[in-house]
Every structure is written in C-alpha cells, then in structure tokens.
Amino acid sequence: MKSLHFLIAAAVVCSTTALAAQQKVDRRHAVTRDVYVRINGAFASLRVTAWDRDSMALVGDVPKGTRIDGGASEPPSKGVKYYLEAPAGTQAAGRLELFVPAGATVWAKAANATMEVSGVTGGLDLNIIGGRIAVNGTPRELNVESMDGAVTVTGSPGWMRVKTASGNIVVNGGSPDAGLTTVSGTITAQGGDYERARIESVTGNVVFGGLLRRAGSLTIDSHSGTIDLALPVKASLDIEATTIAGSIINNVTSRRPTPGREGRGEELSLGLGIGDARATLRSFKGNIRLLRSDVSPNKPG
Amino acid sequence: MTHPELEQLNDLVDGRLAPAARHDVEAHLASCRACRDEVDALRATVAAAAALPSSLPVPDGLWDDVRATIDARRVVALPRAPRAARTFSTRTLAIAATALVMASSGLTAFVLRGRGSSPAPVEGVTLLPASWRATESGYIESVDALRAQLDAQRAQLDTATIAAVERALATIDAAIVEARAALERDPANAALTDLLASNYRQKVELLRRATQLASIT
Numbered sequence: 001m002k003s004l005h006f007l008i009a010a011a012v013v014c015s016t017t018a019l020a021a022q023q024k025v026d027r028r029h030a031v032t033r034d035v036y037v038r039i040n041g042a043f044a045s046l047r048v049t050a051w052d053r054d055s056m057a058l059v060g061d062v063p064k065g066t067r068i069d070g071g072a073s074e075p076p077s078k079g080v081k082y083y084l085e086a087p088a089g090t091q092a093a094g095r096l097e098l099f100v101p102a103g104a105t106v107w108a109k110a111a112n113a114t115m116e117v118s119g120v121t122g123g124l125d126l127n128i129i130g131g132r133i134a135v136n137g138t139p140r141e142l143n144v145e146s147m148d149g150a151v152t153v154t155g156s157p158g159w160m161r162v163k164t165a166s167g168n169i170v171v172n173g174g175s176p177d178a179g180l181t182t183v184s185g186t187i188t189a190q191g192g193d194y195e196r197a198r199i200e201s202v203t204g205n206v207v208f209g210g211l212l213r214r215a216g217s218l219t220i221d222s223h224s225g226t227i228d229l230a231l232p233v234k235a236s237l238d239i240e241a242t243t244i245a246g247s248i249i250n251n252v253t254s255r256r257p258t259p260g261r262e263g264r265g266e267e268l269s270l271g272l273g274i275g276d277a278r279a280t281l282r283s284f285k286g287n288i289r290l291l292r293s294d295v296s297p298n299k300p301g
Numbered sequence: 302m303t304h305p306e307l308e309q310l311n312d313l314v315d316g317r318l319a320p321a322a323r324h325d326v327e328a329h330l331a332s333c334r335a336c337r338d339e340v341d342a343l344r345a346t347v348a349a350a351a352a353l354p355s356s357l358p359v360p361d362g363l364w365d366d367v368r369a370t371i372d373a374r375r376v377v378a379l380p381r382a383p384r385a386a387r388t389f390s391t392r393t394l395a396i397a398a399t400a401l402v403m404a405s406s407g408l409t410a411f412v413l414r415g416r417g418s419s420p421a422p423v424e425g426v427t428l429l430p431a432s433w434r435a436t437e438s439g440y441i442e443s444v445d446a447l448r449a450q451l452d453a454q455r456a457q458l459d460t461a462t463i464a465a466v467e468r469a470l471a472t473i474d475a476a477i478v479e480a481r482a483a484l485e486r487d488p489a490n491a492a493l494t495d496l497l498a499s500n501y502r503q504k505v506e507l508l509r510r511a512t513q514l515a516s517i518t
Contacts (some may be wrong), residue, residue: 069334071303129514130465147462147465147466147511163510183507184469202500223496244490244493
C-alpha cells in the first residue's frame, strides 16, 4: 500500500513538473477573411481549424523557453507570421491549435510533426519531414510535401499536389487537377472524381479507384510498383497500359494483353463505353491490374 | 518589430533599402533566425544568378541536337476536348521559372564542358535518341546543382533526415539505371522514355525538397 501511495505521489509530482515546464501560447488577431498565415519551426503538433470569424487565434502549450517570433500586421491583418524556436538541445514538443477564417491561406512547416487541418477553403501549403498530415475539407489549393510522413486528404481540393519520399498517400475524394507523387510509399486514390490526375511512384504501389470526368485524363507511372485501376461497371474511357517487364491482368473485359516490344513486357489497349476519358498506365516491372469496382459510372463534366 | 516584408528583405539584399529602414531590418535580423534564413536564401539565389555567364558561344553541333529534338516532337497529341483555361499562381510560376533557369543553365554548362563529361550517361550515349539525350542532360545538370547545394547544407540536417533522403535517392538511382539500360536496348520505346523521365523528375523533385529541409531541422 505504501508503495502505491509513493507511486501516486511521484506521478503527481512528475505531472506538475511537466506542466510547469510548459508555457501557454495565446495569440489573437483581427484579420481579413483571406488572411495569409505562416507558421514555421519547432512544434510537434498543429491543428488548424476554420471558423466563421474575422479573427485568428494561435493557442496551445510549448516547452518553457521556446521562442516565438512574429505576429500580425496592422488590424485587420492580411498577413500573420510565426516562427517557433525550441530551447537549445531540446526536441520540438509544442502542441498548437490555429483557428483561422475559412478563406485563409495557411503555410506550415515543421520537422517531425502531426498536422491536422479541417474546413479551410483557402490555400494550404504544408511541409513536414516525418509525422503525419491529415487534411479534411476542400481547400482551393493544396500543396503537401513530406519525406517520411503519411498524408491523408479527405475532400476535393481544386488543385492538389502531394509529394512524399516514403510516406503513404491516401486521398478520399478527388480533384479537378491532382498530382500525387511518391518514391516508395503507397498511393491510394478513391472515392471522388478527377478531371486531370497524374500519379507517379518509383517502387510504391498505386491504387486508383476514383472516377474520371468526361474528357478527363489519368496518367499513372511506376517503376516497380503494382498499379491497380478499379473501374466501375459502366466506365467510359480509353485505357492504354504498358509494362516493360511486368504483367497486365485484365479483369474487366475478355481482351488479353499482347506481348510488348521485342517480346518483353505486355501491352493492352482497351476502349470502354464511348471512351470519353483517357487513362495511361505505365510500369517498368510492376504489374498492372484492371479491376472492377462497384462505384457509379463516370460523372458528367 | 514584426517581421519585415519579403520585399524589404529583397531590397536589403539588393542594397536598395533606405538607411533608416535598413537599420530597422538589420536590427530585426540580429534576433530573428527565420528572417536571417530568408536573407541567406535570397543572397544564395543572387550569387547563383550572378555566377551564370552573360553570353555563350554556340558550340558546333548544338543546332543539330535542337533540330533533332524539334523533329522528335513534331507530332503533338492534342487534347480530346476543350479544357478550362488554366491559371497559375505566382508560386507555381516562380517554381517553373526556377526549374527552367536551372535546366537551361545546366544544359548550357553541359554544352560548354563538352559532351560526354557528365557522369551517368556516358556509356551507351550514342545508343539513345538525340531528343532524350538533350532532356537527360538537363536533368543531370539540375541534379548535380541540387546535389551540390544539398551537400553544402548537410551539416544543418539531422542524421535521420539525411538517411531518409539518401535511401530515397538510392531507390530512384536504381530505377534510373534499370530503365536507362532498357532504353539503350530499345531506344524507340516511348513508354520507356516516359518512365525514365518520371524517375528523373522524382530525383530532381526529391533533391529540391531536401535542399529546403535545412531551414526546419
């Protein structure tokens, strides 16, 4: 029993010490509806939430000794900028919440961090090395760059570019103009509709289960990843699939792939419906698979 | 003071800032690492631009390559239906302009140094189509420039980040070697050319991103 009391007391002391080692952040500014907010530096998590106000707030806790530079211009401010510098020799550990008008543009950059954004309809430019980025909503422009961190987008940005080295990319939604790129992560795009989409991987597998708009185009290139294209029953598009050394598996029609140039790899040209969209699939030595999905057919453009 | 506008930092680097404003900005720089980083990046850009030659003699044979490139692209696939007009943000245009400057200056440097002096494509260069050789030269010079920049910043990056970048580069390089060897065996294979170009784009893009990591680690 004594040891239990000791443990509880120790836990209380430790948590109190930890709290005391934190400093509160609470910065609030009157801003325009399309304010540009830039936040950069030492934080471990950043949650960005859009709200229906002409103001912004940056709140949270950062380790004591963290330097926070920057601020806002004259109110209502069109631009706000923060830079956080952790005390020397310490890891970034701050946890921040940023509330901005929905139409704001947010630029955030951190080393290893979790970034979660919801409801922003302006622009987003997010950059991490490791950690995780999750975007919910339909920003006008979305640019995400990550090395190892995974990226999840749920929504339909008007323009979207997501690039990782080994981080996985998941898009639940679509975009009129999408570019998804990874070296060795996986890319999964499903659910929404696309007008122009370009997907590139070196070794990562790619699954595309989105819908192509009329006159839309999809290009998927991979060196050694498997490319899976999931097609709805009434899909209407032309498909050109080419491998240099891999196989093509067609589970959509009875057409069989033909041997590729010089007898290596395989090729398959397929016209579905009236062919009002176009998909080009190319893999050096990964397999390409055409699969049936149970989503609805092409949406009108 | 709050952070100076980017224009003020630009003017400072260009030496066009009024004395009073310069005093304020320099005082701010003394205590703000973020702005110092911005100024350093601007100075590096100015220095890199200044290092470019103002004019270049056109070497023999260049026009043959240009003509071959044009010939190879004479047939252009037109879009299947009219598309909405695209607009580009200033940022996109800036990135494109930077890439163009890097690619063209890289290509120029390649030409001036004499063909065949680039590291990777020396063997079998004659087996590859002229249009691809020109494209590849641009990629390689961009890679070399970015790689040099990354090496110069290496001390500012933590070991885990460097390891992640090197792993990704090794993956891309292996893919480039494999695709390139296949293209040498089958130089007219358009799909192979596209796949190889995709690998190079990945490499340039990865290096570009890696050079920007120094400011956040």
